[in-house]
Amino acid sequence: MTIRRILHVDMDAFFASVELLRHPELAGLPVVVGGAGDRGVVAAASYAARVYGVRSAMATIRARRLCPELVVVAPDHAHYSAVSSRIMDCCREFAPVVEPLSLDEAFLDITGAQRLLGPDESIATALRQRLWDREGLWSSVGVASTKLVAKLASEAAKPAPGLSGGSSGVCIVDPADELEFLWDRPVSDLWGVGPVTGDRLRALGVSTVADLARFPRAALESHLGAGLGRQLHDLANGRDDRPVVADAEVRSISHEETFGSDLTVIGDLRAELVVMAEKVGRRARRRGLVGRTVHLKVRWSDLVITTRSRTLAVGTDDGLVVARVATELLGSLPVERGVRLVGVGLSSLGPAGGSSQLELSLSDVGTPAGELPNGRGAALRAADEVRERFGEEAIAPLRRRTGDPSQGGT
DNA sequence: TCTGGGGTCCTAGGACCC
């Protein structure tokens, strides 16, 4: 088994740095990108802002208290996406397989690239320099033999608050040093350990990765569940064979919004749902996808979350259909309780067009439910969906057509 | 200091099929 070399690249303060490029007059000022309102949150903080203790995921209100002269810039996702795709293109000049993790992060499999591009250190430095030359943005790069260690290495290469590119920006971990590199760290550094699992582990007396590596595997699995227990025990012992995978398929598309003040009137919520569902539909169409499952998410004024979903017999990319299904789901919820956030989404995605959407539903209409795959009323659902899209009068001709295909139809 | 918006993956129970 050959030793892999995996590179992780992570842009420094990405959204904030991009905004500083567009607004040179803000250079040196404490800048965050995020929501400005009472319920806004910091999405990214410039290094000048971090000096004040401002961090991403922090409520904007609190950030303003820490730094009264803070400049808050509204996010412009379309622009960040455009910059991101150029960054990913740049990465592909260094490795055949590039896996974007988010807009500002990617894994590159550089196993075997040394012959062409030189040692790990040269590859990392060259990538970093090219991103700077092309985009004017600094990044941090880590290289190791696993995804986990490569990501921790890029984190270790990050500049300290107050600086922006002063450190070398590169951290290479030799395979022989990887366990030591890992074991010094708190368990919360591991992928999959958040606040809840972190608390559970601490209750077991586990606080460092070394503690976790020594903890009996079976006991860990019984405390955390088989899946998570096994994964964490492997990671803590440096076992991480997750490959670098390009072109991961999108699994869901959603849009959600927190209101400035809670809504209690169903009509107001319906109006919001229509707008949001249309955005989801537009994004699905742009990607050439249809979704079979419509999701509704509600966050109540007490922050508790309720979700509802409904799976249709066929996929849709039509915002009106999504809105109508979501509205139905909303109908069963006590909105007078006070709705802070509403979200609508599509999953069970598949390619749009051809036989996948309408054709299938036409042939389903009138077919006994028992003869359909998953014979749980799929035909009825299909008929409902056709009715929703085209109205009651559309059903009759479809029945005739289904009964006698030679007659043709729509 | 009370938590935005975009996602991913996992779990668990019930329905249903073979």
Next chain:
DNA sequence: TCTGGGGTCCTAGGACCC
């Protein structure tokens, strides 16, 4: 008629990631 088991789909919730 009763019983069991495996597999898949659907739904709700939850943890986590950036």
